[in-house]
Amino acid sequence: MVKPILLIKGKGGLGNRILSAVCGLAFADLTGRTPIIDWRDGSYAPVGTNAYPLLFQTPITQKCETYDAITTSVTPAIWAGNLGLTPQEMIEKFAPRSHSNPVAYRKFCVDLGRLDAPENVAVFWSYLPKFKRISRHLRHDHNFATRSEKDIIAGYLAQFFTPNLRILQQVDAAAATFTTPSIGVHIRYTDRKIPLGPIKAALRQKLAQMPDATIFLATDNAHVQTQIASEFPNVQHIEKYLPKDASRLHWPISDIEKVHEAENALTDMWLLSRCDHLIYSRHSTFSVTASYLGNMTLAQLHDVDRYSPLVIAKRQIQAYA
CATH class of the missing domain: 3.40.50.11350 (Rossmann fold)
Structure with a gap:
């Protein structure tokens, strides 16, 4: 059985997208999904080029482009057929007046309140990390229950964000x-x-x-x-x-x-x-x-x-x- 995917999108500055991605990586482990970080938005590499593997020595081997054409079994469903788009493009397309709305990301992010979404591909995106929203899951997971938020963040930074040479x-x-x-x-x-x-x-x-x-x-x-x-x-x-x-x-x-x-x-x-x-x-x-x-x-x-x-x-x- 193919392990389900969590596609972690990026938007904003480096601090925002790194900490948001760390939260996404924790959510991937909570849900048993394979994480793929997608920074093709054009802020840190030419538009369409994934900046993440260019900037970091990453253990992630799967390419985000592989999933661009998928139109079924995607959550949130709004991303079906749109997985090649960036969060900026999705907001412009579906919620153009919501750029400053603090809850607008929920329309474009997998439901953080549940861990059992059945779809093969889930998309995680938030402008800032959402550890408070997944704290209940972390407390009930033996891999996280005894660890502080600071320790969890440090662990993912060390594993997934070692800069290039x-x-x-x-x-x-x-x-x-x-x-x-x-x-x-x-x-x-x-x-x-x-x-x-x-x-x-x-x-x-x-x-x-x-x-x-x-x-x-x-x-x-x-x-x-x-x-x-x-x-x-x-x-x-x-x-x-x-x-x-x-x-x-x-x-x-x-x-x-x-x-x-x-x-x-x-x-x-x-x-x-x-x-x-x-x-x-x-x-x-x-x-x-x-x-x-x-x-x-x-x-x-x-x-x-x-x-x-x-x-x-x-x-x-x-x-x-």
Whole structure:
């Protein structure tokens, strides 16, 4: 008997799609399905090319294209005959006014409330991970019952998200130049902007405690990169393309070397994970993913939005939606 499939689709930034895929991988194990990760949306490789196996050394061997023409035994049924499409295309086709709706993904994601869907192919997609929605299943499964969410995420990251050799070589070379201690700083400042003032204040506070620390900066904004480097000592960053107009870089319509710049972004993420301390905003899953990769403790983390009622409320709604 052929094992049923869980096709895990991707949309959004690297942090979002990595953590969402991790949730999908857990759901695949809960349901006894073979996972296949499908990142053909054009954000991190040319449209139609699956970026996932290009960026990571993966144990997944089956190709997502194999299932594009399937029209029967698919859940949700809306994907039947549409398995070659991306979540973005599906939303445009079937729910064009729902891009910002936190529950819109349910129309395009296998029912997370049950583990016994009979269809041969199930599709998992959510913009953010949905561990709260599958927590009851995890508690009742002997493979997960005694493990924390952090431990579960770390396990799947290690198994399915080992970067390719170019990324690892870049990370090792850059990390070798860090002094101890090192402070990672992540500043998203293009389509979404995290508060720059609190980031600088937190960095000054850390430097008062450890004035000789290396600062590793990961940002998507050229002006911010220049500004931080001019205001603080010992700032390091990798060489990468940053749009002069501060526009979003990773986008299906972007005219860039997509795989190369995706590798640079993952180099940033893994270098943040190698730092001794991390200054970030929980509003960005990019840095949250880095904290999981580095198995960081609360003492190592400085979240500038940890007391923001708007960010906290939004995250709670998204977690349970």
